[in-house]
Amino acid sequence: MVEHVVIQAEERETGRLEAFSDGVFAVAITLLALDLQVPKLGNAASVGAVAQALARQWPSYIAFATSFFTVLIMWVSHHSIFKLVQKSNARLLFANGLLLMLTTVVPFSTSLVTQYLRSPAAKMACAVYGGTFVLISLAFNLLWYGLLHDRTLLRADASEEVIQRIDRSYRVGTPMYVLATVGAFLNPYVTIGLCTALWIFWAFTARGECEQ
Amino acid sequence: MVEHVVIQAEERETGRLEAFSDGVFAVAITLLALDLQVPKLGNAASVGAVAQALARQWPSYIAFATSFFTVLIMWVSHHSIFKLVQKSNARLLFANGLLLMLTTVVPFSTSLVTQYLRSPAAKMACAVYGGTFVLISLAFNLLWYGLLHDRTLLRADASEEVIQRIDRSYRVGTPMYVLATVGAFLNPYVTIGLCTALWIFWAFTARGECEQ
Amino acid sequence: MVEHVVIQAEERETGRLEAFSDGVFAVAITLLALDLQVPKLGNAASVGAVAQALARQWPSYIAFATSFFTVLIMWVSHHSIFKLVQKSNARLLFANGLLLMLTTVVPFSTSLVTQYLRSPAAKMACAVYGGTFVLISLAFNLLWYGLLHDRTLLRADASEEVIQRIDRSYRVGTPMYVLATVGAFLNPYVTIGLCTALWIFWAFTARGECEQ
Amino acid sequence: MVEHVVIQAEERETGRLEAFSDGVFAVAITLLALDLQVPKLGNAASVGAVAQALARQWPSYIAFATSFFTVLIMWVSHHSIFKLVQKSNARLLFANGLLLMLTTVVPFSTSLVTQYLRSPAAKMACAVYGGTFVLISLAFNLLWYGLLHDRTLLRADASEEVIQRIDRSYRVGTPMYVLATVGAFLNPYVTIGLCTALWIFWAFTARGECEQ
Numbered sequence: 058m059v060e061h062v063v064i065q066a067e068e069r070e071t072g073r074l075e076a077f078s079d080g081v082f083a084v085a086i087t088l089l090a091l092d093l094q095v096p097k098l099g100n101a102a103s104v105g106a107v108a109q110a111l112a113r114q115w116p117s118y119i120a121f122a123t124s125f126f127t128v129l130i131m132w133v134s135h136h137s138i139f140k141l142v143q144k145s146n147a148r149l150l151f152a153n154g155l156l157l158m159l160t161t162v163v164p165f166s167t168s169l170v171t172q173y174l175r176s177p178a179a180k181m182a183c184a185v186y187g188g189t190f191v192l193i194s195l196a197f198n199l200l201w202y203g204l205l206h207d208r209t210l211l212r213a214d215a216s217e218e219v220i221q222r223i224d225r226s227y228r229v230g231t232p233m234y235v236l237a238t239v240g241a242f243l244n245p246y247v248t249i250g251l252c253t254a255l256w257i258f259w260a261f262t263a264r265g266e267c268e269q
Numbered sequence: 270m271v272e273h274v275v276i277q278a279e280e281r282e283t284g285r286l287e288a289f290s291d292g293v294f295a296v297a298i299t300l301l302a303l304d305l306q307v308p309k310l311g312n313a314a315s316v317g318a319v320a321q322a323l324a325r326q327w328p329s330y331i332a333f334a335t336s337f338f339t340v341l342i343m344w345v346s347h348h349s350i351f352k353l354v355q356k357s358n359a360r361l362l363f364a365n366g367l368l369l370m371l372t373t374v375v376p377f378s379t380s381l382v383t384q385y386l387r388s389p390a391a392k393m394a395c396a397v398y399g400g401t402f403v404l405i406s407l408a409f410n411l412l413w414y415g416l417l418h419d420r421t422l423l424r425a426d427a428s429e430e431v432i433q434r435i436d437r438s439y440r441v442g443t444p445m446y447v448l449a450t451v452g453a454f455l456n457p458y459v460t461i462g463l464c465t466a467l468w469i470f471w472a473f474t475a476r477g478e479c480e481q
Numbered sequence: 482m483v484e485h486v487v488i489q490a491e492e493r494e495t496g497r498l499e500a501f502s503d504g505v506f507a508v509a510i511t512l513l514a515l516d517l518q519v520p521k522l523g524n525a526a527s528v529g530a531v532a533q534a535l536a537r538q539w540p541s542y543i544a545f546a547t548s549f550f551t552v553l554i555m556w557v558s559h560h561s562i563f564k565l566v567q568k569s570n571a572r573l574l575f576a577n578g579l580l581l582m583l584t585t586v587v588p589f590s591t592s593l594v595t596q597y598l599r600s601p602a603a604k605m606a607c608a609v610y611g612g613t614f615v616l617i618s619l620a621f622n623l624l625w626y627g628l629l630h631d632r633t634l635l636r637a638d639a640s641e642e643v644i645q646r647i648d649r650s651y652r653v654g655t656p657m658y659v660l661a662t663v664g665a666f667l668n669p670y671v672t673i674g675l676c677t678a679l680w681i682f683w684a685f686t687a688r689g690e691c692e693q
Numbered sequence: 694m695v696e697h698v699v700i701q702a703e704e705r706e707t708g709r710l711e712a713f714s715d716g717v718f719a720v721a722i723t724l725l726a727l728d729l730q731v732p733k734l735g736n737a738a739s740v741g742a743v744a745q746a747l748a749r750q751w752p753s754y755i756a757f758a759t760s761f762f763t764v765l766i767m768w769v770s771h772h773s774i775f776k777l778v779q780k781s782n783a784r785l786l787f788a789n790g791l792l793l794m795l796t797t798v799v800p801f802s803t804s805l806v807t808q809y810l811r812s813p814a815a816k817m818a819c820a821v822y823g824g825t826f827v828l829i830s831l832a833f834n835l836l837w838y839g840l841l842h843d844r845t846l847l848r849a850d851a852s853e854e855v856i857q858r859i860d861r862s863y864r865v866g867t868p869m870y871v872l873a874t875v876g877a878f879l880n881p882y883v884t885i886g887l888c889t890a891l892w893i894f895w896a897f898t899a900r901g902e903c904e905q
Contacts (some may be wrong), residue, residue, distance in 0.1 A: 068755040073711060073772055075285060076712065077715045077719055077768060078287065078356060079289045080292055080719025080720070080723075081719045082289065083289055083292025083293045083295075083332050083719075084371070084508075084719055084724075085723050085726075086369070087293050087296040087373045088723065088727075090300075090373040090374055090377055093377040095380045095381050097384070098385075099388070102389065102390040104389065104393040106758055107385060107390040107393045107394065108393055112396070120823040122370065125373075126370075128364075129363075133362060134382070136285060140867045150896075151765075154762060154765045157722070157765075158758065158762075161726040161730065161761075162726055163723065165726055168731045171732075173738060176734075176735070176738045176740065177739050178734070178739055179738050180744045183389075185747070207901055247841075260363050264456070287497060290506055291500055294504075295507075296508050296720075297502055298581070298585070299509050299512065299585045300508075300584055301585065302589055303512075304507070305589040307589065307593050310597075310600075310602070311600070312599060312600045313600060313603065314600070315603040316604055319602040319605045319606065320605055323496040323609070334582065337582045338575075338578060340580045341575075341581075343502060345574060472574075473571070503712055503716055504716055505710065506713065507716025508720050509798045510797070511716075511721050511724065512723070513797065514724075514797040514798055514800060515724075517798065517801040517803050519808050522814070525812060526809060526812045527813050527814055528813065528814050528816055530814065531805075531809060532817055548877070549794045550787075553787075553790045553793075554778040557786060558714060590871070680728045684783055684786075
């Protein structure tokens, strides 16, 4: 009986860290939709005018969907890591804080893409957009290698196979986002295309992470 | 004892998916209120002027209430489904992600209705509004048929009766929202009327879903 | 063992309803701070000019603090009720939905007070402000009498004394908010004074509700 | 068995208070990012123009990061306290409410710094910024000494060593934030420097609080 209560108490500790992180992820992912602007055409607007104005906003739809699913896989990835964690320490807490801070920046960099995708500054906007994800990847690495560095933070029953799989996925993820960032200067759609390809690829392959 | 701990651990897994979804639903439903604008009449405004300006905003009150309760029944519906779910997989996760993404769009489409309900573009605004709910219905179907397709995701004790009831409600819901969308081109109030009728009807009949 | 698992499952059901409600309360109470506007004085602004501009915004500080603590006691009140609830039904769910919808309106009515407290329209703004709390009180009554009407929704161990105490507090609360609304037409500060007095009074007397 | 259920019920009580607080912390910390503004340069903007405009916004990046990590350590500090709490009372509830209210003000005071850091009013903006954290410190003290005053609110197993460590940290924190506030009138960067130094110092020393 005593052992049982102890297990529960421990779960509750990282539970609050996860709940707080989920809160930040949930608010940040919902704020992405604030980037969808209602066209202001006044009370005499015709059906055609509104339809055209909505159609002209296509960059915001692309940027919104790309960001939404990219943040979503980041949340899943966060979840995959924390399923292995037994307790946290200062380093973990601040690596997680850095990760959350950068995640709250995604609505800003998304809005930058929306604003400039059809201007000559599109390369710049997409480079900042990709760069945000590079920084988030690095924060994930900081979190992950902090855990591998101090294995006492991991649950005793953490499977070595899962650890290897997550490890491999981080070795692929970061260079891909670097490519997406550098690629912006070739063509801004390289960034958006690569980010989209990444979450679709991820959705179809990384089944292990989702089978919860 | 061991079995007990295992049951708890499993509940916690989908628990975090539900908590994240609840977070997104809660933020999105609260952001609907940002559509209620305070009239800017300056420091010399009289009681009558403010009263009139508030009264003139009636389209925003209608759109706000309709969206609030429609998102609320979507949350209840989401809850009904997840009460049957034992574990998730990649398909479930992304169908759920699509559902959440479209839910965060509701404040945008609500704001579109508010903006254009008294303009000639009202038909367009209401069609987009209804269309958002059609897409949400389809995402619900994707989620639901993904579950029926792989019954191992369902809890062993999921009652066949509840499954049939949810199944029936989806077969009614999607066509009704299609009707609400198409009806906008007849008269924009058809959309608002049908969406209102749907959640009131739902509130009075779908007791099973609410008896938690 | 079986009985234990059943108890947990039931707690989890209303648990998700409470979690969703808490999410809406938490977002709505945080959005109140969006009403605090940074004065836009440009890059040549002096210390004195900014200090003066901040001081001139005192109505927004009063309205913000009054609304924050009023929503806070509403959250505590919501918590007190749900501590007695064992399961929910459609009526409870929609009464709770109405309550949450009206709570999300509080940032709007607070902003109305901020905007017009120093204008001739202050009476109107404060009447709308008080009126929002009257509607919230009525939604609480709907929720509460729905529970008393169907006692099977209450936990078997719900103390009759606690039920009586909550019952008494609702009989006082609603008329007080009606008074605060009507009083606005005498003097807008009657509304703010009464709302402030109510939460301070509540904080000092309703200890039972807080001793969790 | 009975004792086990009782322990769980108690955990759930303060659990909802913590969940609500976490919600407010999560929303407030995410809203900080709304202070990052996308430069509005139109569709003819060049790469250089956008890069320059983004670079010119450096005060908002500094203010954002400082606030994010300061609110983060406040959340950790809140967590450290509530790990010791067994039940709450009215005083605790309102001290916590005051703390949350002041936390929701941080995005406002951060925005004030962003707006005026390069103007002559920077001293004023930074004093208000530091002052917000002084008030938050005082609210933490109110919460903490309320707990020490009524030890029945603390868990029976709360370690005296942890209590002493938290006690010591509050005796350092408040004067440091007072210094950061007063220092603004010497040089506004004293405030930002001290606030940054405080969370970095905290991250490297207060390991006990993070080892969850």
